[in-house]
Structures are given as C-alpha cells and as structure tokens.
Amino acid sequence: MTTARLLEQIYTRLLDHFGPQNWWPGDTPFEVMVGAVLTQNTNWQNVEKAITNLKDAGLMSFEAMAALDRESLAGYIRPSGYYNIKAGRLQNLFAHIRDNWGGDLAYFLSLPRERLREELLAVKGIGPETADSIILYAAGQPVFVIDAYTHRILFRHELVDESFGYYELQELFMDNLEEDVALFNEYHALLVRVGKEFCKKSRPNCAACPLEGL
Ligand code: SF4
Incomplete structure (x- = not known):
C-alpha cells in the first residue's frame, strides 16, 4: 500500500x-492564538479555565491583553501552568505583532504561510507546533x-x-x-x-x- x-x-x-x-475551540482567531500558547505542556481543561478568567475580565482582545503587565497576565492564566513563562511568551508575541505589524492581527495572520511561520518562529518561546497551530487554526492556512x-x-x-x-x-x-x-x-x-x-x-x-x- x-x-x-x-x-x-x-x-x-x-x-x-x-x-x-x-477544532479548534475558540470564538476568534485571537482566542485561538492565545490558546495555542497556553496549551503548551498542559491539558485543554486547564487552558479553558485560563481562557474563562480572561473572558470574564473582558480581556480577550489583542488591545486589552497586550496592555497588561506580565504579573497581571500571569495571574489570569495561572490555571494553564507555567504561567510566568507563558505570560512572557504571550507578551513576546504581542510585542512582535505590535512592533512589526502595527498590532494589526488580521493582517499579520494573512501573511503568506512561509512568511507567517518565519515571523512566529522568530518570537522567543514559539516553537514549530505552536506556530503551525496558529497558522492552521487561527490563520486558516493549510499546514x-x-x-x-x-x-x-x-x-x-x-x-x-x-x-x-x-x-x-x-x-x-x-x-x-x-x-x-x-x-x-x-x-x-x-x-x-x-x-x-x-x-x-x-x-x-x-x-x-x-x-x-x-
Ligand atoms: S493503539 Fe496505536 S498502534 Fe494500536 S492500532 Fe491504535 S494507533 Fe495503532
């Protein structure tokens, strides 16, 4: 065969x-992207609790979450485990999108697949699996x-x-x-x-x- x-x-x-x-559970591409980082080394139930915390606080948007300091963000995502590290990774990702793409997430996610992967892999803490999850499930591009x-x-x-x-x-x-x-x-x-x-x-x-x- x-x-x-x-x-x-x-x-x-x-x-x-x-x-x-x-798949992937998430109301918006932003939420999917956040979930892809939070799910590193943990199960989805823990990610859901962290996402619920963020939603309940009205923080599930690029602008709102990117404005948080690391300590506050870590507090909201605590149930996902490794929360200090993951808060740093999310902040690195937000900073990359803000500094290089003016914070325009829709435009960022519409970059050609290979370019988008290069951009994502350039962010400290984003590896191939997380990058490809974002490309497939948040950007809707085939990988x-x-x-x-x-x-x-x-x-x-x-x-x-x-x-x-x-x-x-x-x-x-x-x-x-x-x-x-x-x-x-x-x-x-x-x-x-x-x-x-x-x-x-x-x-x-x-x-x-x-x-x-x-
Ligand atoms: S349990 Fe794993 S190895 Fe066994 S049939 Fe299923 S997929 Fe294949």
Whole structure:
C-alpha cells in the first residue's frame, strides 16, 4: 500500500469512528492564538479555565491583553501552568505583532504561510507546533500540525522511524495529502483523539482501536 493510501485509510477510519472533532475551540482567531500558547505542556481543561478568567475580565482582545503587565497576565492564566513563562511568551508575541505589524492581527495572520511561520518562529518561546497551530487554526492556512501523538502513531504503524523530526513528519503528510485546511484541521484533531484514548505512551490498546490491523 502506498503511503498516501495508508494516510487516507487512517483518516477515514478515525473519522468514521470518532466523527468530526470541531477544532479548534475558540470564538476568534485571537482566542485561538492565545490558546495555542497556553496549551503548551498542559491539558485543554486547564487552558479553558485560563481562557474563562480572561473572558470574564473582558480581556480577550489583542488591545486589552497586550496592555497588561506580565504579573497581571500571569495571574489570569495561572490555571494553564507555567504561567510566568507563558505570560512572557504571550507578551513576546504581542510585542512582535505590535512592533512589526502595527498590532494589526488580521493582517499579520494573512501573511503568506512561509512568511507567517518565519515571523512566529522568530518570537522567543514559539516553537514549530505552536506556530503551525496558529497558522492552521487561527490563520486558516493549510499546514499540517505535528505533535508527539502523531509521531507515536506513525512509528507504531511503521510509517516512520524513531529519528523522524518535526519537519520530516510534516512533509510526509503534506507530500501525500491534498493541501486542504479542513482536512488538515480534522486529521490532526483525530490523531490527538486516538492518541489520548487508545495509543497511549505506556501501552497501546490496539484491540479496541479503530486503527487496529492497518
Ligand atoms: S493503539 Fe494500536 S492500532 Fe491504535 S494507533 Fe496505536 S498502534 Fe495503532
């Protein structure tokens, strides 16, 4: 079976089993961008609590959040963990957009994909997964987001070896799938779901998994 066919089959099986995941939860591109930073090294429930704090305080906008000092911002996002570090990362991102793009988030997110990635990766504390999550889910541009679940699942299905890095994995998807924002959105979300429920790091539950036998 070709890689393209196998990737298609993985997607079809996951979609049939789990249904659409409706990612990324967030009312606006700004909220999605903030969520992408807050979700680093924590689960989504903790991010939701931090986002609720920000919304309840009327701070879910670029202008309002960028005007906060680091200590105040850290206080609101405390439930997301590593709150001092994440407050710094958000401030770095806001400063980059304000200083280079006049604070025009919509324009910033409409930059061509490669340029947008370069800009995001130039911000201290923003790595490839966070940058690509912002590009796909906040900017709505086609890029495949890779995470630890993706690597584990593909490795266990012998599509990649352990040495594959972020961009090699990304190329595997992008070279073999149609460039499609909706497809990349759903596929990544489904891989996270199967990784959490079945393909756990400690022990895969293949017998019950929709990818059993592939
Ligand atoms: S749990 Fe088993 S069948 Fe499911 S994705 Fe992981 S290795 Fe594949």
